[in-house]
Amino acid sequence: MSERRPIGVHAVLIASSLAMVAPFVWQVITSLKTLSSATAVPPSLLPEGRWDNYAKVFELLPFGDQFLNTVLMAAGRVAGQVLFCSMAAYAFARLRFPGKNVLFVVFLSVLMVPPQLFVIPQYQIMSSLGWLNSLQAIIVPGLFSAFGVFLLRQFFLGLPREIEEAARLDGAGPVRIYWSIMLPLARPGLVALSVLVLLWAWNDLFWPLVVNTDPDKMTLSAGLAALQGQYQTDYPVLMAGSLIASLPVIAVFVFLQRQFIQGVAHTGSKG
Amino acid sequence: MTTTAETRTAPAAHAAKRRRPRTEALWGYAFIAPTGLGLAVFYLWPVLQTAYFSFTEWGAFGGHTWTGLDNYVRLLGDPEVGQAVLNTLLYTVLGLAGIPLAIVFAALLNRPGLGGVSVYRTAFFLPVVTMPVAVAMLWRWLYNGDYGLVNQVLAVVGIDGPNWIADPATAMYALVVVGVWSSVGYNLIIFLAGMQAIPRELYEAAAIDGAGRVRQFFRITLPMLSPTAFFISIVSVIGSLQLFDLVFVMTGSGQSARANPAYSRLQTVVQLFYERAFVTNDRGYAAAIVIALLVLIAALTIAQFRLQRKWVHYV
Numbered sequence: 001m002s003e004r005r006p007i008g009v010h011a012v013l014i015a016s017s018l019a020m021v022a023p024f025v026w027q028v029i030t031s032l033k034t035l036s037s038a039t040a041v042p043p044s045l046l047p048e049g050r051w052d053n054y055a056k057v058f059e060l061l062p063f064g065d066q067f068l069n070t071v072l073m074a075a076g077r078v079a080g081q082v083l084f085c086s087m088a089a090y091a092f093a094r095l096r097f098p099g100k101n102v103l104f105v106v107f108l109s110v111l112m113v114p115p116q117l118f119v120i121p122q123y124q125i126m127s128s129l130g131w132l133n134s135l136q137a138i139i140v141p142g143l144f145s146a147f148g149v150f151l152l153r154q155f156f157l158g159l160p161r162e163i164e165e166a167a168r169l170d171g172a173g174p175v176r177i178y179w180s181i182m183l184p185l186a187r188p189g190l191v192a193l194s195v196l197v198l199l200w201a202w203n204d205l206f207w208p209l210v211v212n213t214d215p216d217k218m219t220l221s222a223g224l225a226a227l228q229g230q231y232q233t234d235y236p237v238l239m240a241g242s243l244i245a246s247l248p249v250i251a252v253f254v255f256l257q258r259q260f261i262q263g264v265a266h267t268g269s270k271g
Numbered sequence: 272m273t274t275t276a277e278t279r280t281a282p283a284a285h286a287a288k289r290r291r292p293r294t295e296a297l298w299g300y301a302f303i304a305p306t307g308l309g310l311a312v313f314y315l316w317p318v319l320q321t322a323y324f325s326f327t328e329w330g331a332f333g334g335h336t337w338t339g340l341d342n343y344v345r346l347l348g349d350p351e352v353g354q355a356v357l358n359t360l361l362y363t364v365l366g367l368a369g370i371p372l373a374i375v376f377a378a379l380l381n382r383p384g385l386g387g388v389s390v391y392r393t394a395f396f397l398p399v400v401t402m403p404v405a406v407a408m409l410w411r412w413l414y415n416g417d418y419g420l421v422n423q424v425l426a427v428v429g430i431d432g433p434n435w436i437a438d439p440a441t442a443m444y445a446l447v448v449v450g451v452w453s454s455v456g457y458n459l460i461i462f463l464a465g466m467q468a469i470p471r472e473l474y475e476a477a478a479i480d481g482a483g484r485v486r487q488f489f490r491i492t493l494p495m496l497s498p499t500a501f502f503i504s505i506v507s508v509i510g511s512l513q514l515f516d517l518v519f520v521m522t523g524s525g526q527s528a529r530a531n532p533a534y535s536r537l538q539t540v541v542q543l544f545y546e547r548a549f550v551t552n553d554r555g556y557a558a559a560i561v562i563a564l565l566v567l568i569a570a571l572t573i574a575q576f577r578l579q580r581k582w583v584h585y586v
Contacts, residue, residue, distance in 0.1 A: 121321060229527070
């Protein structure tokens, strides 16, 4: 391509990338300062190595418990959705049964409803099962997803039928075909779904905030919101807490960048 | 029972073919059963229950009585609801500014042969994967009136910045900036995928006809991208109307939140729903609030579908 070097383009992109990243840099710097130097005017741009802010987060909150709760919630939802959604998606993509189209539309109708409409009755279910302040409360409703079924069905529809037909002629039933042929072939779809469910579960606030109000049963996002409520102005500690809470998903993103971006692009591909 | 047991002799295969639809149908129901039951119990039935609750009033001990349209009558005359709807609509409309911004960045990144694309993309995407609670805490600090970085930078050029999220005049705009900042990366990825699907030949033909980059952008990229822009605008309007996390963390809730002079300018519909449902336990009224939200979302989505004829080009 015989082009001028796009210096202007790079200038705009570098400036806007800095606008994206600078707040995070400031978050790191603030988290390593004392309160008095964080609130100095004019501010110093250098971090000070005050790692005790991080230790303080663990003193103020049962951060270890909340971390574990969040990990288990995300893992449970990912495992449940990968299994249950892929099963339903396979049936909708490949098996013939009466009422299939109607049922699929019913599944999809869940996607049209704003999630706040589920919350009060879901809360009552949890309460009547005695599940408030438990791991089940933050996992179980998240095991089922119309979105996951829709996403994976698209994937299954895109797979070639030949291998399946060959297996069927060899006498393989639907379970074998689903488990040993369709699932391995649909791996990119399963990874895309996992990454999205992980991201949404980790960052979810409303539902965990409502059902788990005991500090040691909270997730990180609800715990952080509580920390902010109590220590409104201790900015270095708040920055340290928000950093360690958001870092795990950011780390996964950096390592699995391609899968993340493909997963996100899939949410738009059906527009 | 299962097809595995079938022998391959012709009559048996014929019988199996006739039998297969029945076993296949049973397997079909079995495979959709877990998600089907889960959706029915935790999603579909709750929608009907919420609709029912919106016609009830809840007592202090959890019982509820049918009150007909009372909640809706109260809703229409409640200034707090009116203000929350206005705030939410303002946030939604201003937030649409993020769409052209994302298109411009995507177009810059889509330039053939540009280096460093993955680095830029990572930078734009970082806020998308960051926990909204953390994003809100971070920006609350950046916006701090006395010590926040935003005002410290403004001070260098001699501007005395306001207390952004505690000043009724600036609070909503400050919030929109955070919303756009944290969603532009998502929109950019979708637009980039849309741009890469535009056939190269169109640009080549335009170049032969002497159209420059800017002209190509307006005459080819924008029209070809309009279905993607339509999708993004539907998704972001629906998302914005449900705004909760950012405001909840920036203002808090309950008495301490009301100490923020800008609180009434920031409170969103979902935040009001949260307070009625889980702070004051006025669940019948809360149910009516989310039913109203559903109506608002449906109305704006239908309106956008109506308007799409005017600006969306399908090839």
